[in-house]
Amino acid sequence: MTKVLFRGRARVENPRWRLFRSHYRCEAFYCERGIEGAHEKGGVEGQIGYFRRNYLSPVPEVDSLAELNARIEHFEQLEDGRRIGARLRTIAQNFAIEAPLLRTLPDDHFSTALLLTPRVDRYGQITVRCCRYSVPIHLIGRTVRVMLHASQLIIYDRHxxxxxxxxxxxxxxxTIVLDHYLEALMRKPGALAESVALEVARAGGAFTDAHDALWSAARRSLGEPGATRALIEVLLLHRTMDDADVIAGIRxxxxxxxxAADVIAVEARKAADARGTGRPTPGIARLSAPATTVTAQSLQVSSLTRKRLADLPPDxxxxxxxxxxxxxxxxxxxNTCHQPDTHQESAS
Incomplete structure (x- = not known):
């Protein structure tokens, strides 16, 4: 609601709420404000208290909002078999009777997201609701479209x-994603070691021990700038390959x-074939680190010379x-030694 009026049930509705009601063809009935309308929603408040006492006390500890939503969905399924008071039918049985009387939903989905158009600053970030989010570095100075949802935001460049x-x-x-800055770090490899993006990637588990081991091995042969560029070439593989396959290829x-990035790419494709996934689906700025299901011992780097010789006839x-x-x-x-002149020796 945009505004609750002083008297009666009238409200000044939010434009997005009006569009939502129009899309799903539903009417709104508002309670009286204050103490006068407290008795009008007692059943709703009572059921909220019941659910909190039975399923959310003590407060559950979860790692993400998605895990909490999954738990609540499970609790709701348990409620289907409950009888309210002395009623003969359960909640699920009553809903089965009411479901045919409900109005059918429209075919198209109504998006409740808020459309924003922020500008990308010189650090490759946008500001949305006083929070900053990274975007690919090549969009600096351009205006992007943001669909702001309740739990996530999706950023678009045109379509x-x-x-x-x-x-x-x-x-x-x-929120900073290392993948968004790889092109800039390829030009300035010395900035990677102390960058905030690398620190965040390490803390979140996106930059794994396998990446560190690759970086150290490359330093011994190529030096600091060359090793960093070789590492970035491998990090770019995460855009088109599954993260677990790339890590298996590194090992x-x-x-x-x-x-070499070419060798790692070949071994990553072999890891994908070993898992039966075929060609991996490209992702957007993932660079995450799921558990590796294919070990390095099961992957043996093939010698191209040996493979070519195997196809030749015996010699x-x-x-x-x-x-x-x-x-x-x-x-x-x-004998190349100098022989003395005997005639000169006798004359002397």
Whole structure:
């Protein structure tokens, strides 16, 4: 509601709420304000108290809002078999009787998201409701579209989705994704080691021990800038491959002393085939670190030379010999020392 009027049941409705009611063809009936209308919704308040006492006390501890919603959905299923008071039928049985009387829902879905158009600042971030979210770095200075939902926000560049974040609640908080800055870090590799994006990726488990091991191995051969660029080439693989497959490819490549992105890509595809997933589906700024189901020991890097030789016919020619050249080693070396002139010695 935009405003609760002083008297009566009248309200100044929010425009989005009016569109919602119009879409689903429902009418709104508002209670009296204050003490006068307290008795009008006693049943609703009583059922909320019942649910809280029976299922949410003590307060459940969860890792995410999705886990909490899954628990509540399970509790609601348990309620289907309950009888209210002395009624003959359960809640599910009563609803089965009422369901045919309900109005059918429209075919198209009504989006309750709020459309915003923020501008990307020079740090590759947008500000939405006093919170900051990162976007791909090439969008600096451009205006993007944001669909702000209750628990997440989706960012679009024209008609293409470019990022998706969980909605933040604290004022001044920010969400930074390392994948959004890889192109800039490729040009300035020295900025990666102390960057906030890398720190956030490590804290969230997106930058794993396998990535650190790859980075260390590349440093010993390429030095700091070259090793960082090699690491970024591998991080870019997460955009088109499954994270678990890329990590399995890193471990397989390191087992034979390689850190090349091409080798890791080949081993990642082999890991995807071993899991039966086929070609992986590209994601948007994922770079997460799920549990690896394919171990490095099960992946052996194939030698292309050995594979080519296996397809050739057998070679029956005798092995080459260097005996003829060994005869040169047995010949005495010519005496190149300077011989004194005997005539001059006798004259003296």
């Amino acid at each position: 293409h989705e470019i990022a998706r974040h969980e909605r933040l609640a604290g004022k001044g908080t920010e 397989a490549a390191l087992s034979v002393g390689s850190f 029956t020619r005798p092995l080459p010999s260097v005996d003829a050249y060994d005869q040169l080693l047995r010949r005495p070396a010519p």
